[in-house]
Amino acid sequence: MANDVGALLSVPGIARWIVRTWPRRVAIAMVGVLVVVIAAVGGFARVAPEPARQLTVGETVDVGPYSVTVESFFVSDQVDIYGIPDEADAWVGVVMVLETSELEGIYTDHQNFRLSGADLVEERFQKVVLLADDSSASFLTADLPVHVAMLWPVRDSGAIGDEVELTLTETYEDISFLFEEPTWFAGDRIGVVTVPRDDEIPPAILDEEP
Amino acid sequence: MTGRQFPAWAVTVVMLAVLVGAGLGVNALEANAPPNGPIGVRMTLGRDSVVHPLQVNVSGARAYETILDEDENPLETVGVWVLVDLSYATTDEPSLPGDFVLVDERGRRYPITGRDFGEWFASPDLWHRGTLAFEVPLDALGDLTFEAWPSGLGPGSDTPMPYAVLALRVDPGTVEPGPGVVEEPELLPVGER
Numbered sequence: 001m002a003n004d005v006g007a008l009l010s011v012p013g014i015a016r017w018i019v020r021t022w023p024r025r026v027a028i029a030m031v032g033v034l035v036v037v038i039a040a041v042g043g044f045a046r047v048a049p050e051p052a053r054q055l056t057v058g059e060t061v062d063v064g065p066y067s068v069t070v071e072s073f074f075v076s077d078q079v080d081i082y083g084i085p086d087e088a089d090a091w092v093g094v095v096m097v098l099e100t101s102e103l104e105g106i107y108t109d110h111q112n113f114r115l116s117g118a119d120l121v122e123e124r125f126q127k128v129v130l131l132a133d134d135s136s137a138s139f140l141t142a143d144l145p146v147h148v149a150m151l152w153p154v155r156d157s158g159a160i161g162d163e164v165e166l167t168l169t170e171t172y173e174d175i176s177f178l179f180e181e182p183t184w185f186a187g188d189r190i191g192v193v194t195v196p197r198d199d200e201i202p203p204a205i206l207d208e209e210p
Numbered sequence: 211m212t213g214r215q216f217p218a219w220a221v222t223v224v225m226l227a228v229l230v231g232a233g234l235g236v237n238a239l240e241a242n243a244p245p246n247g248p249i250g251v252r253m254t255l256g257r258d259s260v261v262h263p264l265q266v267n268v269s270g271a272r273a274y275e276t277i278l279d280e281d282e283n284p285l286e287t288v289g290v291w292v293l294v295d296l297s298y299a300t301t302d303e304p305s306l307p308g309d310f311v312l313v314d315e316r317g318r319r320y321p322i323t324g325r326d327f328g329e330w331f332a333s334p335d336l337w338h339r340g341t342l343a344f345e346v347p348l349d350a351l352g353d354l355t356f357e358a359w360p361s362g363l364g365p366g367s368d369t370p371m372p373y374a375v376l377a378l379r380v381d382p383g384t385v386e387p388g389p390g391v392v393e394e395p396e397l398l399p400v401g402e403r
């Protein structure tokens with residue numbers, strides 16, 4: 001008895017069971033034909049990832065909780081001198097305008113921003129400072145647009161060229177399954193801004209030499 | 211003489227009754243006399259209000275196009291500055307007073323500015339008068355609501371935290387060019403607000 005079950009469940013056993021009657025042979029042949037047809041029309045070809053939409057400098061992009069208008073970037077070790085992490089030698093600051101219409105205000109979210117073109121210490125930006133007076137602008141309030149620099153600490157700042165790329169990703173609010181409270185989740189990538197370099201830094205955010 | 215004057219079961223019953231009675235008593239006390247006092251308090255301009263652990267007395271609000279920061283530099287804004295003059299003290303222990311929020315008619319909420327200034331320390335029955343600065347868009351002016359959250363937790367909290375509200379009217383027509391000056395908080399003589 002045990003031997004019979006073993007024979008049935010072995011590969012030759014299953015194969016014999018499949019080809020035992022004509023309807024079964026026809027069915028298995030149709031599955032084979034289907035795979036061949038899909039392959040013939042290119043159904044198994046790899047789909048190239050959708051190319052990132054090119055966003056322009058000065059274009060106002062709605063990323064969900066707020067809108068972003070990117071202007072330029074600078075590289076500097078004269079900004080927030082005491083805040084630079086040990087492994088970094090400078091900041092990359094992306095100058096932008098942020099505006100929200102969230103009634104209760106909202107914190108800037110690293111999920112919306114990804115910088116490439118510099119050797120980042122960490123993928124997340126570390127600070128958002130107001131260009132007017134160097135105060136923190138990581139919390140945005142409704143309908144008060146702010147002109148800010150978003151700061152990433154970088155290594156090897158000398159190797160940074162005349163352009164960096166900032167990828168903007170949408171976030172949306174949903175009830176978190178785990179904590180049952182509203183949380184912002186990353187959605188679709190919106191596009192990439194090629195940010196031009198402008199090392200003329202607003203004097204209000206420059207630190208005096210320590 | 212064994213010293214046992216009551217049967218064991220009677221002692222057990224009495225002890226259980228005392229336990230249950232004490233529990234019920236504490237429950238009743240907690241329900242009728244919450245240690246933090248009432249949760250929501252409506253304030254009146256120029257009057258002392260108690261919103262545990264804070265005592266607040268708001269004397270008014272004014273609006274400016276610019277104000278001076280602590281180094282006497284003008285603070286730029288695309289909106290306007292609303293300055294709320296008030297005095298406060300705590301009811302028992304010294305503490306920082308938590309959050310103050312200005313809410314406009316459309317429900318937009320503006321916390322005190324993080325650009326300069328801030329709150330000052332509150333001490334029991336030692337009243338300090340000072341000014342809180344709020345940065346708001348011009349179209350927020352009109353009928354505003356001033357909220358005090360002494361425990362620092364806003365309405366997102368699922369724990370009922372005491373708070374106080376005050377209706378404040380700041381007419382868009384009364385915005386002064388300024389620059390407005392935010393005075394240092396000062397200790398008030400007994401009885402003054």
